Each structure stands twice: as C-alpha cells, then as structure tokens.
Amino acid sequence: MAKHPLRVYQKTTKVQWNHNEVSTSPAEKKQIDITGPFRILISKQSAPIIVFLAVYYAVWQMSITAMSSLFEDKYGLTETQIGLTFIANGVGSMVGTLITGKILNVDYRRFKARHDAHIASSNTEDDVELANTRKRQENEFPLETARLRLVPLFSLLQCASILLFGWTIQYPYKVHIAVPIVSTFITGWSAVSMQSVVMTYLVDVFHDRSAAASASLNLARCLFAAGGTSFAMPMINSIGVGLAFTVCVAVQGVAVVSLAVQWKFGAKWRREAKILGQTLRYLCTVVRLMLIEIEKSVDKNIYGP
Numbered sequence: 001m002a003k004h005p006l007r008v009y010q011k012t013t014k015v016q017w018n019h020n021e022v023s024t025s026p027a028e029k030k031q032i033d034i035t036g037p038f039r040i041l042i043s044k045q046s047a048p049i050i051v052f053l054a055v056y057y058a059v060w061q062m063s064i065t066a067m068s069s070l071f072e073d074k075y076g077l078t079e080t081q082i083g084l085t086f087i088a089n090g091v092g093s094m095v096g097t098l099i100t101g102k103i104l105n106v107d108y109r110r111f112k113a114r115h116d117a118h119i120a121s122s123n124t125e126d127d128v129e130l131a132n133t134r135k136r137q138e139n140e141f142p143l144e145t146a147r148l149r150l151v152p153l154f155s156l157l158q159c160a161s162i163l164l165f166g167w168t169i170q171y172p173y174k175v176h177i178a179v180p181i182v183s184t185f186i187t188g189w190s191a192v193s194m195q196s197v198v199m200t201y202l203v204d205v206f207h208d209r210s211a212a213a214s215a216s217l218n219l220a221r222c223l224f225a226a227g228g229t230s231f232a233m234p235m236i237n238s239i240g241v242g243l244a245f246t247v248c249v250a251v252q253g254v255a256v257v258s259l260a261v262q263w264k265f266g267a268k269w270r271r272e273a274k275i276l277g278q279t280l281r282y283l284c285t286v287v288r289l290m291l292i293e294i295e296k297s298v299d300k301n302i303y304g305p
Contacts, residue, residue, distance in 0.1 A: 036209055040212055040216040041216040043273075046202055049258065050216065051220070053217065054224035056155070056158060057221040061225040062232040063165055064086075065232050066232050066241075085177075088181045088182065089187065092189035096190070100189075100192070100193040111145070111146045111149075143204055143270070148259070154190040158186075162249050163246065166244065167246075168183065170241045
C-alpha cells in the first residue's frame with residue numbers, strides 16, 4: 001500500500017458509472033468580448049458608481065505618493081524609516097480585505113432575511129399568485145440598498161483620515177508622527193473596503209460579465225489615479241499640505257453625488273437594461289428563424305421538394 005497507493009485506491013474504490021453523464025459534444029466556447037469593459041464603463045448602470053470609486057481611489061493613491069516626500073521633508077526620516085511608515089497603510093488594506101468582506105456578507109444576509117420575511121408576511125395569495133408575486137419581488141429586490149448602504153460610512157472614514165493626514169503633517173512640530181501614520185491605516189482600510197463593496201455590487205449587476213465589470217473598474221480607477229498622482233506634489237508645494245488634501249476631500253464630497261445617483265436610479269436602469277436585453281434577444285431569434293425559413297425556401301426552389 002505504501003509503494004502503490006494509487007493502485008490500492010483504484011481497486012478499493014467503486015464509483016457507479018452513469019452513461020447519461022457522458023457527453024461527446026465539445027464544450028461551448030465563449031467568445032472574448034474586447035469591448036465589454038468599455039461598454040460597461042460608459043453604461044448608466046455602472047458609470048456613476050465607478051466614477052465615485054475612481055475618485056476615492058485616486059485620492060488614496062495621491063496620499064500614498066506624497067507620503068515619502070512629506071515624511072522626509074517634515075519629519076526628516078531616512079529611507080528605511082520612510083519605508084516602515086507604509087506598513088500601516090498595508091495593514092489597513094489587509095484588514096479591509098479580510099474582515100470587511102465577512103462583515104459585508106453578514107450584513108447582506110441579514111438585510112435579505114428581513115426583506116424575505118417582510119415579503120412572506122405580506123403574501124396572502126394562492127400558490128400561483130404567490131409564485132408570481134415572489135418572482136416580481138425578487139426582480140424588485142433593492143440591490144443598491146443591500147450592497148451599497150455601508151459605503152457612506154467608509155466614505156466618511158476616508159475623508160476624515162485624509163483630512164487628518166494632511167493637517168497633522170502641516171504642523172510636524174506640534175503633532176507626533178504617529179498620528180498621520182495611524183491615519184494612513186484608516187485610509188487603507190476604508191479605501192479597500194469601498195472597493196470590495198463596489199466590486200461585489202458590479203458583479204451582482206453584471207453577473208454574466210463579472211470579468212468585464214472588474215476590468216472596467218480597474219481601468220477607471222487607474223486612469224483617475226494616474227491623473228491625480230501627477231499633480232499631487234505640485235499642488236502640495238503651491239498651497240500647502242493641509243489645503244491640498246482639503247481640496248481632495250472636497251472633490252470626494254462632490255463624488256458622493258454619483259453614489260446618490262446610483263442609489264436612486266440604479267434599480268430603474270437595471271430593469272430598463274433587462275427589458276432591452278430581452279427585446280434584443282427576441283428580435284435576434286426572430287431574425288434567425290426568418291433566415292432559416294428563407295434558406296429552406298431557396299433550397300426548395302433550386303432543388304425541388
């Protein structure tokens with residue numbers, strides 16, 4: 001047994017053979033949709049929430065980009081010491097990845113349980129009408145409320161931490177260096193948490209194109225971050241650290257409008273997109289059947305009945 005474990009396993013393990021499960025037809029190949037991420041990026045179902053997250057991601061990256069220069073200039077840290085200050089941001093990001101995901105799952109299950117209980121208590125119809133009602137209410141499930149309701153909390157945390165970071169570094173001789181370092185922990189945690197929330201929401205909306213949704217989000221946030229980090233230090237040098245990051249927080253406040261738009265109109269836009277998709281699929285099916293009938297009639301005229 002020790003020398004030939006696979007042979008012993010094959011002889012002692014018996015699996016019932018099911019001929020019905022055997023399929024000789026090749027698996028259907030999925031076509032690569034190169035334009036998918038771009039269409040999702042400009043779609044009204046996702047554009048507002050993507051812009052919102054991209055702005056917050058850009059401000060986060062601007063603070064990280066400015067950290068090394070600011071700590072060296074304001075606190076006189078060496079390169080090794082500057083490198084150690086980034087640990088707080090990394091730990092905050094790790095906490096946001098590990099813990100916030102579980103919090104989101106628990107919160108979503110609790111919200112859905114309350115929603116289902118409310119539906120069950122309000123239904124008094126017979127079986128057929130009950131099934132139709134449940135199907136209609138499932139389509140009207142408030143996905144935006146269920147998935148995005150923690151985003152304002154993380155948004156406030158990131159805005160507060162960015163302000164704390166900027167104004168404490170503005171006065172290095174009055175504030176201990178531990179304060180801006182702790183603020184980077186909060187920034188990393190809140191930023192990654194918001195990314196988790198928005199990414200989960202986009203996957204729910206585009207469940208059949210989750211990879212394209214992820215690609216569109218990554219494209220937008222990287223473009224915004226590239227633009228933001230390019231003028232982070234010039235803005236800091238011109239108006240000061242505190243005012244520079246206050247401007248960043250003001251831009252984040254304006255971006256909250258995108259979140260509000262998504263929250264208010266997201267469900268309506270999803271229903272419209274679903275109806276449009278069903279209509280297009282129906283028209284494609286009709287056209288395909290018409291082409292088949294035309295081909296049959298042409299063959300009959302050429303080759304006879």
